[in-house]
Amino acid sequence: MAVYYSRSAEVPIIMEALTNILDQPLIINAALSLAGFILAMVVLPRFYPLFIKAGLFGKDMSKRVPPGKEPVKVPEALGVIAGAIFLCIMFLFIPIPFWRSWVVDGKEEFPHHEFVEFVAALLSICCMIFLGFADDVLDLRWRHKLLLPTMATLPLLMVYLVNFGSTTIIVPKPLQPLLGPALNLGLLYFVYMGMLAVFCTNAINILAGINGIEAGQSFIIGLSIMAFNFYELTRKYPESHQFSLYFLMPYTAVCAAILYYNWYPSKLFVGDTFCYFSGMTFAVVGILGHFSKTMLLFFIPQVFNFIFSVPQLFHFVPCPRHRLPRYNSKTDKLSMSYTKFKMKDLNILGKTFFKLYWILGLIDVRQGVGEDREYVECSNFTILNLMLRIFGPLHEQTLTIILMVIQIIGSCVAFFIRYKLAGVFYDVVE
Numbered sequence: 001m002a003v004y005y006s007r008s009a010e011v012p013i014i015m016e017a018l019t020n021i022l023d024q025p026l027i028i029n030a031a032l033s034l035a036g037f038i039l040a041m042v043v044l045p046r047f048y049p050l051f052i053k054a055g056l057f058g059k060d061m062s063k064r065v066p067p068g069k070e071p072v073k074v075p076e077a078l079g080v081i082a083g084a085i086f087l088c089i090m091f092l093f094i095p096i097p098f099w100r101s102w103v104v105d106g107k108e109e110f111p112h113h114e115f116v117e118f119v120a121a122l123l124s125i126c127c128m129i130f131l132g133f134a135d136d137v138l139d140l141r142w143r144h145k146l147l148l149p150t151m152a153t154l155p156l157l158m159v160y161l162v163n164f165g166s167t168t169i170i171v172p173k174p175l176q177p178l179l180g181p182a183l184n185l186g187l188l189y190f191v192y193m194g195m196l197a198v199f200c201t202n203a204i205n206i207l208a209g210i211n212g213i214e215a216g217q218s219f220i221i222g223l224s225i226m227a228f229n230f231y232e233l234t235r236k237y238p239e240s241h242q243f244s245l246y247f248l249m250p251y252t253a254v255c256a257a258i259l260y261y262n263w264y265p266s267k268l269f270v271g272d273t274f275c276y277f278s279g280m281t282f283a284v285v286g287i288l289g290h291f292s293k294t295m296l297l298f299f300i301p302q303v304f305n306f307i308f309s310v311p312q313l314f315h316f317v318p319c320p321r322h323r324l325p326r327y328n329s330k331t332d333k334l335s336m337s338y339t340k341f342k343m344k345d346l347n348i349l350g351k352t353f354f355k356l357y358w359i360l361g362l363i364d365v366r367q368g369v370g371e372d373r374e375y376v377e378c379s380n381f382t383i384l385n386l387m388l389r390i391f392g393p394l395h396e397q398t399l400t401i402i403l404m405v406i407q408i409i410g411s412c413v414a415f416f417i418r419y420k421l422a423g424v425f426y427d428v429v430e
Contacts, residue, residue, distance in 0.1 A: 214278075264397040301410045362389075
């Protein structure tokens with residue numbers, strides 16, 4: 001006996017299956033992220049000639065060059081392509097978390113505040129990608145690099161003010177007898193969040209200069225925050241951490257692709273665009289995901305490098321335009337780079353920092369340099385030079401691996417502080 005099935009009976013089954021898929025936004029986001037990774041792997045090499053033709057290229061000075069030949073031109077600022085792919089993924093993903101509220105619950109139940117957060121976060125990241133590319137093309141000054149992230153963060157801060165407005169922090173136990181259990185920082189809290197965005201974007205940019213270092217540190221930070229988010233999904237406020245994962249999974253996917261091509265020997269340079277894009281993405285998820293203090297823990301190596309670099313960044317000690325390690329073509333290794341100055345030209349802060357770092361063994365110092373022997377040379381104040389001082393001259397890839405290991409150790413320390421040490425200072429962990 002023949003059995004006939006009506007196609008109309010299949011429609012509810014298909015719709016139910018489609019509904020079940022749409023109700024899993026993290027799975028859809030992961031699928032789009034995988035597609036973004038594949039797209040980036042395919043597309044990035046195809047833009048090499050276009051960027052070189054436009055004059056957006058650099059010369060990798062830490063590689064051996066055959067006699068009579070020029071260093072190979074490496075396309076620069078390819079971070080803008082990774083950023084564009086990320087934005088395409090996020091634009092396609094926008095309807096997914098909100099489809100049920102619109103289709104099933106109706107307009108009255110639509111979570112407008114969550115939608116505004118989502119769009120404002122994308123706006124800040126999009127602005128930062130644009131401004132970062134402008135920096136790559138125009139080579140802006142450092143004061144502009146501090147101003148640009150501040151401007152790009154304003155939409156984010158306005159959304160936080162309208163949707164949440166909470167500026168109260170929990171006071172650590174030792175300070176509670178003096179300040180009470182909680183403290184309202186008011187405007188200072190927004191200043192902190194603005195400074196957080198400035199720090200994130202520039203901290204990655206400062207720790208740069210060798211193949212794979214910018215993309216590598218960003219990739220590890222992204223994975224670390226994702227691990228934190230996935231763990232927190234089973235605890236309090238899962239919505240905030242789900243929001244964070246919406247952004248971090250596509251970001252980490254395109255970051256993995258660009259790391260593949262930026263690893264030694266680098267076929268592309270990521271440019272300031274990628275550093276700004278990465279920093280703003282981390283700032284966005286930290287601020288709107290309500291774990292800005294925890295997020296900062298994953299930047300322990302960057303915080304150390306920034307503090308270590310302060311004397312040169314603020315010109316208490318002379319700062320050359322490039323503080324990259326020196327390349328020795330005979331040994332194919334990197335060694336410390338130096339800055340030269342006269343001690344009498346330093347102000348009191350410069351002399352204090354110089355002597356402190358010298359006493360602590362953080363810098364290498366050469367006295368009596370120059371014809372008049374009045375000059376002093378010291379290694380530049382970066383964590384890259386510090387590693388070369390500790391381990392001696394290293395191959396570029398070895399130095400990158402050491403910094404990646406330090407970044408992983410920093411993430412492990414961050415998890416220890418967050419889940420073991422925080423209970424000593426707080427009754428409720430953030």
